[in-house]
Amino acid sequence: MSKVSWYRWLVVVAAVALLELLCLTGVIDKITMQPPHLIARDFFRIIVSGRMNGAILKTTTNVLAAFGLAMSVGIVAAVFLHRKRTLRDTLDPLFATYYAVPVFAFYPFFIVVFGLGDLPQILIGFMLAVVAVIVNTLNGLDRVPSVLLKTARILRLAPAETALRVTLPAAGPYIVTGVKLAVAYSFIGVIGSEFILSRGGVGYEIGFAYLNFDNATMYPLILLILIASIAANSSLSWWERRLLERRGMR
Amino acid sequence: MRPRWKGWVNATILIASLIVVWQALYLWVGESALASPLATLRYTLRMVTNESFEGHLYDTMRAFVIAFFFSTAIGLAVGFWLGFDRLSGEVLEPMIAAVYAIPKLTLYPILLLAFGLGLSAKVAFGVIHGVIPIILFTLAAVRNTKPILLKTGRVLKLSHSQTVRWILFPAAVPEIFTGLRVGFSLTLIGTLLAEMFASQRGLGYLLMTGIGLHNIEQVMAVTLLIVAFAAAVSYLLLHIDRRLHRRAQA
Numbered sequence: 266m267s268k269v270s271w272y273r274w275l276v277v278v279a280a281v282a283l284l285e286l287l288c289l290t291g292v293i294d295k296i297t298m299q300p301p302h303l304i305a306r307d308f309f310r311i312i313v314s315g316r317m318n319g320a321i322l323k324t325t326t327n328v329l330a331a332f333g334l335a336m337s338v339g340i341v342a343a344v345f346l347h348r349k350r351t352l353r354d355t356l357d358p359l360f361a362t363y364y365a366v367p368v369f370a371f372y373p374f375f376i377v378v379f380g381l382g383d384l385p386q387i388l389i390g391f392m393l394a395v396v397a398v399i400v401n402t403l404n405g406l407d408r409v410p411s412v413l414l415k416t417a418r419i420l421r422l423a424p425a426e427t428a429l430r431v432t433l434p435a436a437g438p439y440i441v442t443g444v445k446l447a448v449a450y451s452f453i454g455v456i457g458s459e460f461i462l463s464r465g466g467v468g469y470e471i472g473f474a475y476l477n478f479d480n481a482t483m484y485p486l487i488l489l490i491l492i493a494s495i496a497a498n499s500s501l502s503w504w505e506r507r508l509l510e511r512r513g514m515r
Numbered sequence: 516m517r518p519r520w521k522g523w524v525n526a527t528i529l530i531a532s533l534i535v536v537w538q539a540l541y542l543w544v545g546e547s548a549l550a551s552p553l554a555t556l557r558y559t560l561r562m563v564t565n566e567s568f569e570g571h572l573y574d575t576m577r578a579f580v581i582a583f584f585f586s587t588a589i590g591l592a593v594g595f596w597l598g599f600d601r602l603s604g605e606v607l608e609p610m611i612a613a614v615y616a617i618p619k620l621t622l623y624p625i626l627l628l629a630f631g632l633g634l635s636a637k638v639a640f641g642v643i644h645g646v647i648p649i650i651l652f653t654l655a656a657v658r659n660t661k662p663i664l665l666k667t668g669r670v671l672k673l674s675h676s677q678t679v680r681w682i683l684f685p686a687a688v689p690e691i692f693t694g695l696r697v698g699f700s701l702t703l704i705g706t707l708l709a710e711m712f713a714s715q716r717g718l719g720y721l722l723m724t725g726i727g728l729h730n731i732e733q734v735m736a737v738t739l740l741i742v743a744f745a746a747a748v749s750y751l752l753l754h755i756d757r758r759l760h761r762r763a764q765a
Contacts, residue, residue, distance in 0.1 A: 269602075269605050362746045365746060367704040370722060449616035452618050453616075457621075462726070475624035487625070490621050
């Protein structure tokens with residue numbers, strides 16, 4: 266392990282130790298937060314007892330649905346927009362200001378239209394994620410070197426073959442950036458909307474535990490979400506970096 | 516068409532088509548789920564002129580302004596520090612980027628327990644959303660300052676503070692502005708989300724009571740106001756942002 270990653274772990278360990286100290290000495294009182302070792306103990310209890318499995322399964326399914334939808338719609342839309350210059354220019358202000366608009370503000374409206382099922386949450390995750398996929402895929406398609414496309418034409422590759430053997434590998438690293446953001450945004454969208462108003466899922470359970478002052482459930486679940494999202498993000502960042510390095514872009 | 520006008524023309528076409536889509540959706544799903552553009556506009560005008568609305572708007576704006584102030588101050592300070600100190604930057608940057616990917620709504624109960632129900636929790640929630648992009652953009656801007664500029668500073672025997680004032684800051688301004696633009700939107704999103712989950716006043720609160728009362732016009736009017744404000748300010752900032760970047764390249 267490199268020096269930098271040692272330091273990184275050191276920062277994490279020091280932060281947890283500081284929290285533990287503050288909790289044990291009573292600077293942070295028990296109602297606000299439990300000491301980290303108790304959170305860890307409750308975390309294992311919840312995982313072993315399996316009483317949150319239903320919520321975890323529901324959230325995971327919805328995140329995957331939002332992510333899959335965003336990826337497929339996003340890539341198809343990007344390929345289409347890449348060919349239609351005028352339409353792309355018209356939509357440019359939308360893409361540029363999209364992440365300034367609080368997408369969660371549409372959640373109440375989705376509940377009114379679609380009811381309180383899984384669909385509004387998946388839609389919010391999808392809406393947050395899809396534009397990141399479109400923007401990054403377009404960016405990748407713009408950067409496919411034209412000499413490669415010309416070579417493909419000289420070799421008389423079929424369109425499908427060109428897409429698979431030339432465009433996809435060349436645009437790959439940028440598409441992976443889109444994948445990384447899409448995973449993060451699907452997480453944020455689904456869990457966030459579960460938390461605001463829903464009938465189940467990890468976000469809902471956190472909100473429910475909060476309303477009942479049930480810290481023994483709330484903190485372990487927050488920890489679970491932190492671990493899941495940070496693990497997903499770090500591994501995708503690693504993949505992204507490796508792809509870029511292989512092309513000598515870093 | 517001159518490129519200067521092209522952006523505005525595209526934005527106008529986009530807004531017009533969004534209104535057409537909205538009207539079509541209204542005709543499709545009907546009165547019970549969706550208010551028509553005209554009805555929403557009328558309701559919005561009535562709501563804005565209502566006296567109680569001023570209080571809600573004032574509350575949201577106050578929380579937002581304070582939060583943005585803290586996001587900027589903390590973001591610039593930490594960004595400059597991590598940009599200067601290479602080791603700290605290398606250790607902490609990926610960690611901060613990973614925090615960006617977690618669904619921060621789930622952290623809101625912790626903030627509520629720590630700050631109590633009210634202005635300070637809203638501000639804190641706005642800050643944890645907005646501060647991260649400001650840190651990351653400032654850090655990158657400071658780190659990527661052209662070495663030749665710094666060498667010139669050394670040749671001229673500038674002191675440390677003079678280097679920051681006359682070289683680093685002007686060179687980093689376009690990138691820092693991008694960070695502030697993104698931070699602005701995210702701080703607004705954070706503040707509104709905090710109001711949606713737990714508060715007695717503000718625009719986010721109006722949204723949630725709208726659902727509770729099944730008052731579709733209110734939900735849509737508040738959403739319209741928020742989206743219009745966020746998109747307008749963000750488009751303006753983007754305009755300045757692009758101009759700064761162009762000037763830096765010239």
